[in-house]
Amino acid sequence: MSRRDIYEKLRARSKEIALVRGAANLLGWDQDTGMPKKGLAFRADQLAWLDGTAHRLWISADVGEWLAALRDSGEAWEAGPAANLREWERSYQRATRLPSSLVEEFARTRSMAREAWLEARRLSNFSHFEPLLERVVGLNRQMAYLWGYEDSPYDAFMDEFEPGAKAREMGPLLTRFGEAVSAILREMPARETVSLQGDCPIAAQQAFNRRVVEAIGFDFDAGRIDTTAHPFCSGIGPGDCRLTTRYNERDFTQSLFGALHEAGHGLYEQGLPEANFGEPLGSAVSLGIHESQSRLWENHVGRSLEFWERWFPVAADYFPHLKRFEPAQVWRAVNKPAPSFIRVEADEVTYDLHIVLRFELERSLIEGSLAVADAPARWNERFESLFGLKVPNDALGCLQDIHWSLGSFGYFPTYSLGNLNASQLFARALDEIPDLRPGLGRAEYQPLLGWLRRKIHSRGQLFRARDLMIDATGEPTHHRFHEAYLRAKYL
Amino acid sequence: MSRRDIYEKLRARSKEIALVRGAANLLGWDQDTGMPKKGLAFRADQLAWLDGTAHRLWISADVGEWLAALRDSGEAWEAGPAANLREWERSYQRATRLPSSLVEEFARTRSMAREAWLEARRLSNFSHFEPLLERVVGLNRQMAYLWGYEDSPYDAFMDEFEPGAKAREMGPLLTRFGEAVSAILREMPARETVSLQGDCPIAAQQAFNRRVVEAIGFDFDAGRIDTTAHPFCSGIGPGDCRLTTRYNERDFTQSLFGALHEAGHGLYEQGLPEANFGEPLGSAVSLGIHESQSRLWENHVGRSLEFWERWFPVAADYFPHLKRFEPAQVWRAVNKPAPSFIRVEADEVTYDLHIVLRFELERSLIEGSLAVADAPARWNERFESLFGLKVPNDALGCLQDIHWSLGSFGYFPTYSLGNLNASQLFARALDEIPDLRPGLGRAEYQPLLGWLRRKIHSRGQLFRARDLMIDATGEPTHHRFHEAYLRAKYL
Numbered sequence: 001m002s003r004r005d006i007y008e009k010l011r012a013r014s015k016e017i018a019l020v021r022g023a024a025n026l027l028g029w030d031q032d033t034g035m036p037k038k039g040l041a042f043r044a045d046q047l048a049w050l051d052g053t054a055h056r057l058w059i060s061a062d063v064g065e066w067l068a069a070l071r072d073s074g075e076a077w078e079a080g081p082a083a084n085l086r087e088w089e090r091s092y093q094r095a096t097r098l099p100s101s102l103v104e105e106f107a108r109t110r111s112m113a114r115e116a117w118l119e120a121r122r123l124s125n126f127s128h129f130e131p132l133l134e135r136v137v138g139l140n141r142q143m144a145y146l147w148g149y150e151d152s153p154y155d156a157f158m159d160e161f162e163p164g165a166k167a168r169e170m171g172p173l174l175t176r177f178g179e180a181v182s183a184i185l186r187e188m189p190a191r192e193t194v195s196l197q198g199d200c201p202i203a204a205q206q207a208f209n210r211r212v213v214e215a216i217g218f219d220f221d222a223g224r225i226d227t228t229a230h231p232f233c234s235g236i237g238p239g240d241c242r243l244t245t246r247y248n249e250r251d252f253t254q255s256l257f258g259a260l261h262e263a264g265h266g267l268y269e270q271g272l273p274e275a276n277f278g279e280p281l282g283s284a285v286s287l288g289i290h291e292s293q294s295r296l297w298e299n300h301v302g303r304s305l306e307f308w309e310r311w312f313p314v315a316a317d318y319f320p321h322l323k324r325f326e327p328a329q330v331w332r333a334v335n336k337p338a339p340s341f342i343r344v345e346a347d348e349v350t351y352d353l354h355i356v357l358r359f360e361l362e363r364s365l366i367e368g369s370l371a372v373a374d375a376p377a378r379w380n381e382r383f384e385s386l387f388g389l390k391v392p393n394d395a396l397g398c399l400q401d402i403h404w405s406l407g408s409f410g411y412f413p414t415y416s417l418g419n420l421n422a423s424q425l426f427a428r429a430l431d432e433i434p435d436l437r438p439g440l441g442r443a444e445y446q447p448l449l450g451w452l453r454r455k456i457h458s459r460g461q462l463f464r465a466r467d468l469m470i471d472a473t474g475e476p477t478h479h480r481f482h483e484a485y486l487r488a489k490y491l
Numbered sequence: 492m493s494r495r496d497i498y499e500k501l502r503a504r505s506k507e508i509a510l511v512r513g514a515a516n517l518l519g520w521d522q523d524t525g526m527p528k529k530g531l532a533f534r535a536d537q538l539a540w541l542d543g544t545a546h547r548l549w550i551s552a553d554v555g556e557w558l559a560a561l562r563d564s565g566e567a568w569e570a571g572p573a574a575n576l577r578e579w580e581r582s583y584q585r586a587t588r589l590p591s592s593l594v595e596e597f598a599r600t601r602s603m604a605r606e607a608w609l610e611a612r613r614l615s616n617f618s619h620f621e622p623l624l625e626r627v628v629g630l631n632r633q634m635a636y637l638w639g640y641e642d643s644p645y646d647a648f649m650d651e652f653e654p655g656a657k658a659r660e661m662g663p664l665l666t667r668f669g670e671a672v673s674a675i676l677r678e679m680p681a682r683e684t685v686s687l688q689g690d691c692p693i694a695a696q697q698a699f700n701r702r703v704v705e706a707i708g709f710d711f712d713a714g715r716i717d718t719t720a721h722p723f724c725s726g727i728g729p730g731d732c733r734l735t736t737r738y739n740e741r742d743f744t745q746s747l748f749g750a751l752h753e754a755g756h757g758l759y760e761q762g763l764p765e766a767n768f769g770e771p772l773g774s775a776v777s778l779g780i781h782e783s784q785s786r787l788w789e790n791h792v793g794r795s796l797e798f799w800e801r802w803f804p805v806a807a808d809y810f811p812h813l814k815r816f817e818p819a820q821v822w823r824a825v826n827k828p829a830p831s832f833i834r835v836e837a838d839e840v841t842y843d844l845h846i847v848l849r850f851e852l853e854r855s856l857i858e859g860s861l862a863v864a865d866a867p868a869r870w871n872e873r874f875e876s877l878f879g880l881k882v883p884n885d886a887l888g889c890l891q892d893i894h895w896s897l898g899s900f901g902y903f904p905t906y907s908l909g910n911l912n913a914s915q916l917f918a919r920a921l922d923e924i925p926d927l928r929p930g931l932g933r934a935e936y937q938p939l940l941g942w943l944r945r946k947i948h949s950r951g952q953l954f955r956a957r958d959l960m961i962d963a964t965g966e967p968t969h970h971r972f973h974e975a976y977l978r979a980k981y982l
Contacts, residue, residue, distance in 0.1 A: 038713040038730030046514050222529040239529030
């Protein structure tokens with residue numbers, strides 16, 4: 001076979017796997033949106049089969065032979081195929097370096113850890129979770145060793161969510177940013193805001209959200225919005241991207257910002273090059289970039305004064321109790337910082353402090369400088385230094401998140417990366433797009449979306465995330481853009 | 492391996508295939524209920540992959556070796572495993588006797604035939620469809636030859652939908668029944684009925700239908716109802732059965748009878764033995780039995796006077812324009828026969844005459860005694876003799892159904908079998924269940940459902956359909972029960 005033939009074989013296999021994963025995504029979406037509850041056990045079997053099949057299709061001997069043949073040929077490829085080969089190689093190495101006995105033990109341990117975590121959180125008692133977390137961390141360290149890493153075993157996990165990211169860069173970035181946020185919190189004046197609570201029928205929220213999400217450019221011929229307990233965005237395949245949100249019948253902003261956040265993810269999915277679907281070139285580059293798209297539309301657009309000047313009259317038609325307010329009052333109400341114990345309820349300002357804390361702790365756990373038994377004390381101590389609040393119990397502290405029970409170390413920093421990237425990209429867009437801000441006040445979103453399509457969406461995994469940021473903004477992720485954004489808004 | 496080990500291997504493979512088919516069913520359900528339209532092309536690829544994978548899993552050499560080993564051992568099996576082996580053998584033979592080149596040519600021809608049929612129907616011009624139908628019939632005859640048959644090549648097709656059915660039995664059954672219906676139509680007095688049309692908001696129809704469908708025993712923890720252009724019932728897996736119906740905002744009976752019909756199918760699916768899911772023992776026995784369950788609940792229950800005496804007050808709460816009527820007037824209105832050209836709009840009395848016509852024609856086409864070019868003339872001639880009406884054009888005649896363009900010969904008779912079986916089963920249930928009819932007037936459906944669970948649902952494919960009818964009613968399908976039902980109701 002010629003090099004090109006071998007490349008096409010890899011491409012076909014990659015697309016076949018994407019087809020299987022897309023089916024699994026649909027089954028997962030259905031499980032969360034409408035599956036009858038008695039269907040759960042069989043659905044779990046189906047998802048396990050689809051995951052296993054996708055995995056088998058990739059770790060099969062022929063894929064290894066194809067990659068080896070192209071690796072050894074030593075010839076140069078054009079940028080697109082080279083990017084595909086780079087990512088295929090990476091994922092093949094990751095998939096094949098773990099023996100299946102370890103993968104299975106990890107899956108079993110996670111199941112037990114999830115149960116133990118639920119119980120520990122319910123009782124607010126870390127000791128119920130500690131032995132399982134000990135095992136999860138131990139298995140993770142083993143996996144990092146098998147995957148390989150340069151500086152820190154933590155890099156081996158970030159590589160899953162943020163390919164190419166390194167703890168030695170992430171550490172200083174988050175630490176410095178955390179200090180900046182702490183300074184903002186100290187300087188921030190106390191503000192009174194109005195309450196937006198009132199009668200918000202779900203049908204009215206759905207109609208309003210749909211108008212907004214359609215206006216920013218989400219294509220409803222290639223997607224839909226449904227209701228779930230935890231909002232998400234799921235790419236089922238080209239031309240099919242599903243968003244979800246959740247409704248509070250007294251507060252329309254919860255579903256609105258959920259929908260805007262997920263629509264930001266959805267615009268990225270809808271903007272990936274369709275011809276490359278199922279290849280790295282047609283896939284999102286990293287979670288830190290994905291989250292930048294959701295945060296950009298949720299916060300930089302949806303929480304802007306221009307947004308509320310344009311959409312307030314529409315919102316007041318759907319929710320008449322708002323009629324007594326001015327747009328600026330609503331804008332201030334949806335931008336009210338308030339330090340709290342729970343990450344998922346955190347505002348824009350304090351959110352990243354929650355991440356700084358988690359990043360530091362999980363990195364120490366994985367690198368071995370923190371014992372699992374000492375995690376709660378370290379959490380509480382660090383929380384107080386960051387937020388100035390004493391953690392009253394572990395349920396409001398180190399037991400609040402599901403991630404560690406799932407063994408998902410290295411995931412948390414992508415949330416903050418998303419915030420930093422969003423501000424950096426938006427600052428650049430403001431520089432490059434004439435009249436961007438006044439346009440947002442007229443609901444003219446196409447210039448911004450077009451810019452993101454060109455700079456981010458259409459690139460797929462042509463570059464790694466770091467180089468994509470350099471290409472789009474002239475430098476890798478830096479915290480000063482987000483710091484400036486928060487300072488301008490809150491001080 | 493021991494015989495039991497080999498049997499268990501077959502069982503595991505059969506369940507694995509059911510898991511894949513269940514995923515395909517969910518993707519198909521989603522395509523009809525909510526998929527964004529731009530997702531179509533990729534969905535087609537996904538379904539083709541899932542179908543192809545399920546097929547490959549079954550025609551693989553190991554399955555053939557396992558079946559051969561058990562066949563040659565010559566030992567006796569208990570009834571349950573023997574039934575599984577009988578059906579595995581049948582489906583393996585059917586799946587492997589066609590060369591894949593023929594399967595692919597058939598798939599391509601069907602795609603083209605479907606397009607040609609749509610165009611021909613639009614233009615009401617059979618000549619647009621004729622060359623493709625010629626090829627479909629030709630390929631079908633080739634397939635029948637490869638599958639093998641005793642008397643008639645038509646048997647090879649019925650075997651797909653109604654395993655074990657024979658044209659030599661089906662012919663006289665349908666012919667005699669057709670004559671009986673014609674006699675009823677001649678004797679039937681003209682009747683005036685009230686119009687039930689009025690304001691029927693969809694939400695009210697959904698609430699009413701759900702109450703009725705729940706009352707007859709459909710488990711909404713193991714299923715749901717959605718909206719589609721063409722109602723269907725799809726078994727996704729154990730604990731997950733999806734019904735659909737369609738709404739007319741002026742007439743609530745359309746969605747109600749759609750929901751009752753599909754719920755009849757759904758009760759069968761929910762009553763199959765869950766431990767045997769994915770095996771023949773856990774699967775519906777034939778389309779003729781499946782349709783008997785839908786027809787029984789739709790017509791024998793839902794179109795009974797007892798039903799309307801019980802549900803009329805509830806319906807009138809949801810649809811206040813009904814308040815001016817008596818229950819018996821509504822009952823008569825939902826039982827109004829009117830000969831018409833289109834099968835899917837036909838009433839309970841004339842419906843089977845449409846089937847008699849199609850059965851005769853397609854049997855002649857497959858047996859070679861009717862040329863494709865002569866089909867329209869034969870259709871129109873036979874239609875006039877059965878209905879006393881002249882067919883004005885082919886769109887209202889031989890071009891109305893999709894089945895032939897799909898190459899689905901042998902499917903039509905299962906609709907009539909369903910009607911005949913429903914009446915035969917219901918007559919037997921009336922004999923065996925004390926006070927069944929008065930109970931229906933009090934919405935007591937459990938005795939009837941329990942009887943069907945014992946006699947039909949829980950059996951899976953333990954017997955072939957013919958023997959299942961003998962076991963449940965003492966004799967194979969006979970038309971006199973349905974004839975008696977129609978005579979009692981309409982004369």
